[in-house]
Amino acid sequence: MPLNGAQAFSESSERVVAYLNAHTPLADWSVSRVVHGEQVHVHVHQEQLLSTGARIDWNESFCSRMASGAAHVVRDSRADPDYSDLGASEYVGAYAGYTISDDRGEMFGVLCGVRPEPLSDDEQLDEQLLNLLSDLLSTQLELARGIDRERRRIEMSEALANTDALTGLLNRRGWDAIVADAQERLESFGDAVAVAIVDLDGLKQVNDTLGHAAGDDLIVRAARTLREAGTTACHVARYGGDEFTILANGVVPSQAATFFETFDAALESAGIAASCGFAAAEPGLASLADCLSTADRMMYQRKHGAR
Template sequence: MQLPAIAAGGTFDEACASVLSYLQTEIPMGFWSVTRHSNDRQLYLAVDENAYGRQAGDAHRWSDSMCQFMVAGEGPQIAPDVEAVPAYATARVRNSLQIGAYVGLPLVQADGALFGTLCGLDPVAQPAELERHAPLLQILAQLLSSVLQADLMRTAAERLAERSAAEAETDSLTGLFNRRAWDRFLAAEEARYRRFGYAGSVVILDLDSLKLVNDEHGHAAGDEHIRQAARTIRHVTKGSDVVARLGGDEFGILAADMSPQDVEQMVEWLSAELARDGTPGSLGHASYTVTAGFPGAWRDADAAMYRQKRERRSGAVRRQI
């Protein structure tokens, strides 16, 4: 048995592309994909297909998938005819996709935690001989899991090195990263988020009252106002988050490995803490997506921040009237 060629020290996305191409040749199906499971989302990290019009970056609810049943042991890893498996026959994903055959194997991290799946689908039920490919599929899933772990470890080391190198790229007033470091971190993380399907968001904060503080109390007080806001942001965010002063009274946060719901809660907490500390601000946030990337998330977060700022100003004017 000749396995797909995977370069030593290669990245996870390169291995995924090689394995999917190999599978489409050796076990042709309408759809082969490597997916990421995160919260209730199943994200397609890599796709080789000719039946469904799906592409990398597409996603659906994990609770709609067949893979959820496979992982839970409620369905086999290979189902030549999904109608013969009750859990698969009633999976909600079939409401949007015509699925006659299913293949799914878990991809796991070093601690045994589920990362995602190697998944195959076909609109038409397949012959029972599909099951004879089980040993090969298990080897390929184990191979992808091994490459994944090596790449995750390498990525963690790279991030530590980048953090150390960025110590010189800090804002002198707040000690946070500066705009140059922010740009560099986003560029470096873009490829990683695409490769591993990380969940994360960009949060943009603009202080509401800095001009008033400067006008009434002087620029020294304004500087302390900015420093206090920075201390509050540090208190609320995680050590793995990238926090930067982007300029003036604007700050950026790359909220790493957080679901949209967790980010929403963090933003609400940050808003309340800023107001309590006397440094209120307008905030906007947007989730990272493969299609828009970090530039799109930053743009959407910035737009959301300005919408909140306009709403606050309109509310203040109405209260004065």
């Protein structure tokens, strides 16, 4: 079986936060991801304050202050001038954190711990240990991304080779493969990803009145329009007879509505009536399977609303 870097990073992260929870005075520990102005907790050992999938504004976080040069260990957040003005100081009494770097040498996220009460005088945190563990996670992440790069290249090439004969888009088998890859990256690294379902309106009427050749032409035009409306980070598939799916990497929940409006506008400009539903995945809260169900419900609500 080939090495799986994503799985290895997940296991390492979970072991680190569990160890720190058991051997330090802080109750909650997390390996988080910082992306598009948000901090997302991906691997959490929770007791009181943190939970997997929780999102906070990066600029309003303790970790942002730490990454900008403030103390790595905050014994009493309400008495520390670098942290006391943050809204989170009302419920975070003590904090510790070190950044984690990715394979490009940029900040990936943070290894951090918190608890509601300040640390007492006799409670200690080993900063050297925390720094060492964050450095080890950075090294693990670099190796994980490197190991997975070739594995993913092969798997994605195989997935992208599964195409629909009529449209040239991904078929159902190819779609399932890229969704599985995105789910793995979501769970391990907190990579942002969103999905949409697009259903053509009136295809049956076109087939019944103008013939199946006209219906096929409508499907081909819709496929071309969706493909051209997407970015290089998008994958478009023909999911069923008149249904298409879109997977968009790098799209967080706050961006999803605006991002998928581009596809609605492109279809409208092409004179193609369709209904679209979308959702963005969140580690620990909404899997891609959940998102597809949410997108499907939204699509049908819009379709019935239009009628």
